[in-house]
Amino acid sequence: MDAEIRPRTSAAIPLRFSLAIGGVAGTSFKPEHLAAILDEGPQRGFFEVHAENYMGAGGPPHRMLERLRRDHPLSVHGVCMSIGGPGPLDRAHLARFRGLIARYQPALVSEHLAWSTHETSFFNDLLPLPYTKATLDRVCDHIDEVQEAIRCPLLLENPSTYVTFRNSTMSETDFIRAVAERTGCGLLLDVNNVFVSATNHGFSALQYLSDFPLARVGEIHLAGHAEQSDDEGDLLLLDSHDGPVADAVWKLFEIVIARRGPVPTLVEWDSNIPDWPVLKTEAAAAQAILDRRCAMEDRHAG
Amino acid sequence: MRANAQASYAAAFAPPLLDPDGDVPAVVTGPNGKSAMKRYNVYRNNVTVSLIEALAAIYPAVQRLTGPDFFRAMARFHIRETPPTSPLLFDYGRDFPGFIARYEHAQALPWLADVARIERAWLDAYHAADAAPLAAIEFAAIAPDRLASLVLTVHPATRVVRSSFAAVTIFAANRTGESADHIDASTPQDALITRPELDVVVRQLPPGGAVFVTCLMSGCMLAEAAAAALEDSRDFELATNIAGLIEAGAFTSLRPGDQKK
Numbered sequence: 001m002d003a004e005i006r007p008r009t010s011a012a013i014p015l016r017f018s019l020a021i022g023g024v025a026g027t028s029f030k031p032e033h034l035a036a037i038l039d040e041g042p043q044r045g046f047f048e049v050h051a052e053n054y055m056g057a058g059g060p061p062h063r064m065l066e067r068l069r070r071d072h073p074l075s076v077h078g079v080c081m082s083i084g085g086p087g088p089l090d091r092a093h094l095a096r097f098r099g100l101i102a103r104y105q106p107a108l109v110s111e112h113l114a115w116s117t118h119e120t121s122f123f124n125d126l127l128p129l130p131y132t133k134a135t136l137d138r139v140c141d142h143i144d145e146v147q148e149a150i151r152c153p154l155l156l157e158n159p160s161t162y163v164t165f166r167n168s169t170m171s172e173t174d175f176i177r178a179v180a181e182r183t184g185c186g187l188l189l190d191v192n193n194v195f196v197s198a199t200n201h202g203f204s205a206l207q208y209l210s211d212f213p214l215a216r217v218g219e220i221h222l223a224g225h226a227e228q229s230d231d232e233g234d235l236l237l238l239d240s241h242d243g244p245v246a247d248a249v250w251k252l253f254e255i256v257i258a259r260r261g262p263v264p265t266l267v268e269w270d271s272n273i274p275d276w277p278v279l280k281t282e283a284a285a286a287q288a289i290l291d292r293r294c295a296m297e298d299r300h301a302g
Numbered sequence: 303m304r305a306n307a308q309a310s311y312a313a314a315f316a317p318p319l320l321d322p323d324g325d326v327p328a329v330v331t332g333p334n335g336k337s338a339m340k341r342y343n344v345y346r347n348n349v350t351v352s353l354i355e356a357l358a359a360i361y362p363a364v365q366r367l368t369g370p371d372f373f374r375a376m377a378r379f380h381i382r383e384t385p386p387t388s389p390l391l392f393d394y395g396r397d398f399p400g401f402i403a404r405y406e407h408a409q410a411l412p413w414l415a416d417v418a419r420i421e422r423a424w425l426d427a428y429h430a431a432d433a434a435p436l437a438a439i440e441f442a443a444i445a446p447d448r449l450a451s452l453v454l455t456v457h458p459a460t461r462v463v464r465s466s467f468a469a470v471t472i473f474a475a476n477r478t479g480e481s482a483d484h485i486d487a488s489t490p491q492d493a494l495i496t497r498p499e500l501d502v503v504v505r506q507l508p509p510g511g512a513v514f515v516t517c518l519m520s521g522c523m524l525a526e527a528a529a530a531a532l533e534d535s536r537d538f539e540l541a542t543n544i545a546g547l548i549e550a551g552a553f554t555s556l557r558p559g560d561q562k563k
Contacts, residue, residue: 052389052390052391053392055390056390056392056428056429056430057429057430057431057432057458058429058430058431058432058433058458059427059428059429059430059432059459059497059500060428060500061429062432063500079389080389082389085312086311086312086313087312090389093389115312116389117389118312118313118315118316119316120387121316121320121385121386121387122385122386122387122388122389123316123319123320123349123385124348124349124352124353124356124386124389124391125319125345125348125349125352127312127315127316127345128315128330129311129312130311130329135311162341162342162344162345163330163331163332163338163341163342163345164330164331164332164333165311165329165330165331166328166329166330166331167311167329200333200341201333202333202334203333228340228344229340230332230336230337230340230341231332231336231337231338231339231340231341232332232336232337234336236340236341236344238344
């Protein structure tokens with residue numbers, strides 16, 4: 001339909017590196033929280049939106065985002081680019097993504113190491129890919145194409161997965177490191193995804209974090225997960241984003257921050273959405289960990 | 303060669319996502335030789351449930367009329383038959399009203415498809431491009447001898463849905479909670495959907511109004527649209543219709559029809 005958003009500047013958009021927002025904690029933005037957020041006035045923090053929800057031509061979604069953007073840094077998180085898919089990127093979708101970024105000038109832009117479209121069907125889920133030389137080439141091509149279009153660095157998010165491909169020849173961390181080195185993209189480290197995948201596949205989350213190129217991490221995600229069981233009756237974790245961050249994930253987050261230093265950190269909450277104060281309290285807990293680390297750096301510097 | 307090898311993982315992984323009888327793709331496994339059945343079903347479930355929820359978000363009045371269990375079963379059939387082709391979920395479900403009209407278990411609710419059409423138009427109006435509506439004073443300033451050849455530009459949000467049933471009243475009662483003690487479902491109603499500023503408004507059009515607006519939307523001059531509307535209904539009143547449409551914010555501008563844009 002009328003989903004095309006035209007960038008306000010029609011000329012070539014210059015390559016832009018936004019101001020670093022530093023070790024600030026933010027939250028997913030949910031429209032039902034807008035009134036409560038505005039009541040509080042400008043606060044420290046940032047908000048992340050799913051890009052696709054703001055790809056309509058006009059109407060209330062854009063009014064809300066404009067209002068939010070006036071006082072707060074924004075993170076645009078793409079969910080449907082299908083960077084990990086074998087097919088070519090959807091050019092119309094990439095143009096919409098570029099338009100959104102040009103219009104709102106977010107501090108952070110991210111997408112997933114996953115796919116969601118095959119041939120003409122869109123599956124609305126983050127689907128897994130094998131880690132091979134061939135998929136590495138393809139993912140790098142796709143990221144080059146996205147970064148060329150949006151004229152700013154993309155942060156690529158590590159997935160949560162439930163199955164593995166028999167034909168994978170690389171570890172996920174080797175794959176992600178190679179993508180970052182070849183394309184120059186940054187990384188979004190989802191600590192909950194690490195914990196979920198580690199539990200589901202029986203590897204050590206700490207080992208994964210040791211292997212992960214932390215220096216490339218430009219944003220961290222934290223979220224809640226749900227429990228189920230696999231065919232053998234063992235614990236299977238679901239990346240559900242429907243509750244508070246688990247204690248084990250907080251511990252891993254502290255370890256990552258101790259090694260990496262403070263980086264923008266987002267608490268995601270996408271279903272069973274609580275009242276704003278609950279989500280804000282989760283972000284405050286992340287902020288406390290980031291601030292402790294900042295204070296430590298200052299002491300060492302002093 | 304390389305393209306084939308790459309395509310195989312998605313080509314193998316995707317089809318069983320929407321086919322409950324399909325086998326788990328042989329390309330995937332659990333760790334250390336564990337079964338992938340329940341693991342793959344997480345993806346299956348994510349796809350189906352998230353798309354059902356997308357339809358429920360677009361069609362809340364339809365869900366209220368059918369009840370959630372009926373709605374989810376109906377939506378599941380539709381998703382398997384017509385999965386989305388765009389990553390923009392607010393664009394999904396365009397074929398759902400037509401599916402409802404054919405769905406055998408929904409035949410007892412013959413107005414259901416029209417209520418769905420109004421809900422689909424509501425969401426299109428919500429996301430439509432912003433534009434300032436035509437002010438009444440601009441219309442009033444037109445010399446009477448120029449009225450017949452006037453061409454009106456319709457606001458990007460404006461939609462018309464015609465129904466052989468009381469779809470507007472049923473929509474309002476099940477969407478906004480407006481009280482409706484007794485609805486005579488067999489009264490035909492036409493809906494006008496507009497969004498002059500931020501709020502989407504659904505109104506019932508007067509007799510002939512739907513034909514009148516539809517003609518104007520296709521670029522007809524005012525006199526042509528009025529003639530078509532009178533042909534549709536002898537009760538059509540030009541002044542009432544124009545005043546109502548301008549008040550609803552259905553137009554953005556006007557120009558003399560003898561001038562090319």
